[in-house]
Amino acid sequence: MKNLPLKGLTVLEFSQYLSGPSAGLRLADLGARVIKVERPKTGDACRQLAIKNLWLDESSLLFHTINRNKESFAADLKNPDDLEIVKKLITKVDVVTHNFRPGIMEKIGLDYASVKKLNEKIIYAEISGYGKKGPWKNKPGQDLLLQSISGVALTSGDMDHDPVPFGIAIADIICGTHLVQGILAALIRRHKKGVGAFIEVSLLESMLDFQFELLTTYYSSKQVPQRSKLNNGHTLLSAPYGIYPTAKGFIGIAMVPLAKLASALECNELKKFHQQDAFKKRDEIKETINKHLSSQPASYWVNKLQQHGIWSTEVLDWLQMKNQEAYKVLEMEQSVRSNGKEFITTRCPIQIDHQKLTSTKPAPSLGEGNAKILNELYNATA
Amino acid sequence: MKLLEDILVIDFSQFLSGPSAGLRLADMGARVIKIEKPGNGDICRELYVSDVKLEGESTIFHAINRNKESYAADLKKADDLEKIKILISEADIMIHNFRPGVMERLGLDYETVKSINPSIIYSEINGYGEAGPWKDLPGQDLLLQSVSGLAWLSNNNDTTPTPMGVAVVDILAGAHLVQGILATLYQRTVSGEGALVQVSMFESILDFQFEVLTCFYNDGNELPVRSSVNNGHAYIAAPYGIYKTKNGYLALAMGDIIVLSELLKCEGLKLYTDSRDWFNKRDEIKKILADHLLKCQTETWLNILEPADIWCAKVLDYDALTKEEGYKVLDMELKVKTSNGLEITTTRCPIRVDGQLLLSDKGAPMLGEHNRQIDEEFILQQVQIKN
Numbered sequence: 001m002k003n004l005p006l007k008g009l010t011v012l013e014f015s016q017y018l019s020g021p022s023a024g025l026r027l028a029d030l031g032a033r034v035i036k037v038e039r040p041k042t043g044d045a046c047r048q049l050a051i052k053n054l055w056l057d058e059s060s061l062l063f064h065t066i067n068r069n070k071e072s073f074a075a076d077l078k079n080p081d082d083l084e085i086v087k088k089l090i091t092k093v094d095v096v097t098h099n100f101r102p103g104i105m106e107k108i109g110l111d112y113a114s115v116k117k118l119n120e121k122i123i124y125a126e127i128s129g130y131g132k133k134g135p136w137k138n139k140p141g142q143d144l145l146l147q148s149i150s151g152v153a154l155t156s157g158d159m160d161h162d163p164v165p166f167g168i169a170i171a172d173i174i175c176g177t178h179l180v181q182g183i184l185a186a187l188i189r190r191h192k193k194g195v196g197a198f199i200e201v202s203l204l205e206s207m208l209d210f211q212f213e214l215l216t217t218y219y220s221s222k223q224v225p226q227r228s229k230l231n232n233g234h235t236l237l238s239a240p241y242g243i244y245p246t247a248k249g250f251i252g253i254a255m256v257p258l259a260k261l262a263s264a265l266e267c268n269e270l271k272k273f274h275q276q277d278a279f280k281k282r283d284e285i286k287e288t289i290n291k292h293l294s295s296q297p298a299s300y301w302v303n304k305l306q307q308h309g310i311w312s313t314e315v316l317d318w319l320q321m322k323n324q325e326a327y328k329v330l331e332m333e334q335s336v337r338s339n340g341k342e343f344i345t346t347r348c349p350i351q352i353d354h355q356k357l358t359s360t361k362p363a364p365s366l367g368e369g370n371a372k373i374l375n376e377l378y379n380a381t382a
Numbered sequence: 383m384k385l386l387e388d389i390l391v392i393d394f395s396q397f398l399s400g401p402s403a404g405l406r407l408a409d410m411g412a413r414v415i416k417i418e419k420p421g422n423g424d425i426c427r428e429l430y431v432s433d434v435k436l437e438g439e440s441t442i443f444h445a446i447n448r449n450k451e452s453y454a455a456d457l458k459k460a461d462d463l464e465k466i467k468i469l470i471s472e473a474d475i476m477i478h479n480f481r482p483g484v485m486e487r488l489g490l491d492y493e494t495v496k497s498i499n500p501s502i503i504y505s506e507i508n509g510y511g512e513a514g515p516w517k518d519l520p521g522q523d524l525l526l527q528s529v530s531g532l533a534w535l536s537n538n539n540d541t542t543p544t545p546m547g548v549a550v551v552d553i554l555a556g557a558h559l560v561q562g563i564l565a566t567l568y569q570r571t572v573s574g575e576g577a578l579v580q581v582s583m584f585e586s587i588l589d590f591q592f593e594v595l596t597c598f599y600n601d602g603n604e605l606p607v608r609s610s611v612n613n614g615h616a617y618i619a620a621p622y623g624i625y626k627t628k629n630g631y632l633a634l635a636m637g638d639i640i641v642l643s644e645l646l647k648c649e650g651l652k653l654y655t656d657s658r659d660w661f662n663k664r665d666e667i668k669k670i671l672a673d674h675l676l677k678c679q680t681e682t683w684l685n686i687l688e689p690a691d692i693w694c695a696k697v698l699d700y701d702a703l704t705k706e707e708g709y710k711v712l713d714m715e716l717k718v719k720t721s722n723g724l725e726i727t728t729t730r731c732p733i734r735v736d737g738q739l740l741l742s743d744k745g746a747p748m749l750g751e752h753n754r755q756i757d758e759e760f761i762l763q764q765v766q767i768k769n
Contacts, residue, residue, distance in 0.1 A: 002573075002575060003569075005565040005566050005568060005569035005577070006565055006568065006569070008572075018593075026561060030561070030562075030565045031565075051593070051594075051597060051615075051617035051618060052597055052601065052617045052661070053658070053661065054597055054600065054601060061596060061597065061600060062593060062596075062597075065592060065593055065596040066593070130708055130712075131711065131712050133711055134707055134708045134710075134711030134712070135707050135708050135711075136706075136708035139695070140635075140691075140693050142635045142636075142693045143635075144614055144615075144622065144623075144624075144633050144634075144635045144693075144695075145633055145635055145693060145694065145695035146695075147633070148624060148631070148633035148695045148696065148697040148698070149695050149696070149697075149698050149703065149708075150698075150703065151698055151699055151700045151703050152547075152548065153624060153631075153633075153697055154697075154699050155546075155547025155548055156536055156537065156544055156545065156546050156547040157536070157537050157541070157544055157547075158541075161537065161538075161541070162612065162624060162626055162631065163624045163631050163697050164536055164537045164544060164613075164624075165536065165613075165614050165615075165623075165624060165633075166535075166536055166546050166550075167535030167536040167537075167606075167608070167613065167614070167615055167616055168532075168535060168590060168591060168593075168594070168615075169593070169615075170546075170550070173554075173590060174553075174554075174557070177554070177557045177558070177561070178557070178732055178733055180561050181406060181410070181557070181560050181561060181564065181733065182385075182410075182733040182735065184561065184564035184565055184567075184568055185385035185386055185410045185411075185564055186385055186735070187564075187568045188385065188386065188389075188564065188567055188568050188571055189383065189384075189385045189386075189387075191568065191571040191572060192571060193383060195383075197385070197735060197736060198734075198735070198736050198737060199733060199734070199735060200733075200734040200737075201732055201733055201734070202712075202732075204708075204709075204712065205712055205714060205732035206732045208712070208714050208729050208732065209729055209731070209732035210548060210550075210553060211548055211729075212445050212446075212728060212729045213398075213441075213442045213445055213446070213548075213549070214548065214700075215700065215728070215729050216441050216442065216444070216445035216726070216727070216728040216729065217441045217442065217445075218700045219715065219726075219727040219728065220441050220726065220727070221441075224699045224700045224701050225547075225700070227547070231542075232544075232545075232547065233524050233545050233547075234524070234545075234547055234548075234549070235547055236442075241524060242524075242545070243524075243528060243533060243542060243543050243544070243545055245542055250528075250533075250542060250543050251528075252524050252525055252527070252528035252533075252545070253524075254520075254522045254523075254524045254525055255429075255522075311520050311522050311525060312525070313519075313525045313528050313529055314528070314529075315528040315529075315533055315543050316528065316529050316530075316531060317531050317534050317605050318531040318534075318595070318598050318603070318605060318606075319603060319605060321529060321530060321531050322603070324515075324516075324529075325514055325515050326510055326511075326514045326515050326516035326517075326584075327584075328514075329511065329513050329514035329515075330510075330511050330514070330582070330584060330585055330588075332585060332588050333599060343596070343599070343600050344596070344599035344600060345592065345595075345596040345599065346588055346589055346591075346592045346595055346596065348589070349558050349581060349582075349585035349586045349588065349589040350558055350559075350561060350562040350565075350579065350580075350581055351562075351579070351580040351581070352562065352565075352566060352577055352578065352579055352580075353577055353578050354578065354580075
């Protein structure tokens with residue numbers, strides 16, 4: 001097998017929590033060497049942030065999930081000696097990432113202009129919450145807050161529900177994803193033209209981009225998205241798009257002409273509706289479908305729908321999903337060992353030349369890489 | 383110089399997942415040519431949403447396919463296929479999102495394409511991977527949300543499974559494809575080697591859930607339990623969630639319940655001194671908080687909480703958001719124009735490079751709009767040489 005695509009590249013990660021570190025994780029899985037620069041004693045604040053109170057060692061399982069396959073270099077950026085070492089390290093690396101609030105890196109003296117003087121060809125990549133100017137620039141860049149401000153909380157759930165946030169940190173994750181895209185494109189230019197780059201993304205711009213279909217429609221129609229009264233799936237889509245309860249279990253039904261749906265479900269009531277009313281009358285249509293589906297279990301209906309080639313499925317929870325052959329065959333789980341403790345996590349979702357990108361390397365303990373990295377920096381001739 | 387200048391992308395994909403990848407590459411400087419079926423083209427051209435159309439085409443087609451060219455070709459016709467192969471021989475990247483087997487039947491699978499252009503980055507998105515019992519099922523966003531457990535994470539515990547109201551699976555799969563394309567393109571600039579990059583929607587939506595799936599894998603496979611009150615995240619303690627106020631809604635992220643009880647003068651919260659209870663008893667804590675926050679307006683609460691560095695925000699809809707200075711200052715809106723004069727406002731690329739916004743005013747192409755130009759530029763000469 002050939003080398004991983006980013007082999008030979010080194011990334012210095014000054015980022016904490018999820019947005020920046022999720023970008024570092026992806027780069028690591030694609031072959032880069034990623035060194036977290038962490039504050040002595042406490043390190044990345046995510047080390048102390050547990051969800052469901054799950055810990056692997058002195059750091060949370062959450063930290064281990066996001067920071068596997070990385071190294072850690074402990075340095076106090078407010079200590080001049082440490083800062084000198086970090087600056088020397090910067091001269092040896094290809095990429096720097098950080099997600100401090102605007103102004104912090106300037107104060108430390110590690111803003112892009114300063115870093116560029118140390119390493120002309122550096123790819124300097126940063127994440128802010130809301131961009132670097134304007135009245136929101138100093139607000140905390142926290143996922144739920146970004147969901148609330150960006151309008152996305154009004155896209156899920158039904159019309160009479162309060163705003164429903166996504167139950168996953170979408171702003172952090174999508175923004176980290178964009179950062180990786182910018183970094184990789186800049187590395188390509190650097191290799192061809194020998195120039196570095198300054199890459200900036202913000203959680204808010206990433207969340208607006210994420211909603212580009214809804215926003216483009218809004219700019220044109222001036223109508224804010226309206227969730228359907230029942231079974232809301234997507235504010236822009238006609239009935240039946242949504243998830244429906246049945247006598248036992250739930251089914252998801254995607255786009256399908258109403259007549260086709262009516263005949264597959266043998267639902268005469270549904271035949272009253274015309275296709276051109278599928279959006280306008282979506283609440284009534286969905287109510288009709290709801291009533292009809294309550295007589296039989298999910299498997300019965302999905303069987304009927306799939307026989308007619310209608311896009312539909314049973315709704316699964318993780319236990320049900322885990323038992324599916326279609327899940328097992330993906331081999332999405334990988335095992336990571338850390339100081340004798342083992343945990344299972346997901347692998348990188350990208351496959352290259354039919355190879356799955358897996359790594360058993362755990363997250364580092366705080367400062368674990370100091371001796372090795374200092375040795376490379378001061379003793380190695382390379 | 384643009385990041386992806388001189389990079390040529392041949393994009394066979396339709397709908398959202400693949401085309402959103404093409405759009406990102408275009409915005410970073412690549413030239414993206416959509417290969418479309420004559421007659422109707424990308425099915426997304428006719429996918430009308432909420433009855434909003436622009437010149438007979440859907441608004442979302444224009445949003446997804448701006449800054450691209452269109453070349454109409456019938457891949458089942460030998461002549462057209464020959465032309466496409468010439469185009470492929472000149473390309474750096476190829477994208478498709480057909481179901482497994484389709485490109486093999488057309489004779490445009492990776493092995494064949496590699497024999498035409500060994501250094502190409504051949505990339506594809508499928509629904510559920512190439513193997514296994516679901517490989518031929520449609521890779522549709524809502525269905526992927528349904529089978530991946532995702533629908534059990536949002537909304538309150540007493541509600542039915544709730545899908546996310548944006549096509550999150552398509553968008554993430556497209557974003558991951560861009561990552562794989564660019565990483566291997568980087569490798570190619572160093573080593574000259576081409577690559578096959580594959581992403582499935584299923585793997586992408588599992589990756590999206592990596593934090594909570596890792597909990598599930600390691601906590602004895604306990605299923606997530608959404609909060610019964612103002613659910614924000616199934617795995618996070620009170621007060622995390624969105625709360626109704628007298629005149630709107632307030633979001634509260636992670637915070638210390640005792641600090642909140644003092645700031646908000648909420649007596650009922652004072653009992654919860656043990657921080658372990660903030661998770662274990664989050665529903666009762668959130669109920670007390672929810673009742674209390676109803677008493678005043680959002681701004682009143684923000685004026686108390688923001689100066690104390692509590693992570694909070696008001697909840698905005700698009701009308702309110704687009705009036706905010708914090709939105710306007712981003713210059714996120716982008717005006718594009720199609721060749722027949724249609725003007726559309728959409729959003730720009732969210733990545734800034736060297737302090738610059740990545741802007742393009744080029745609208746989505748009409749079906750086959752660039753056939754003549756592309757024939758002249760790449761194909762006619764090659765065909766003559768062959769004959």
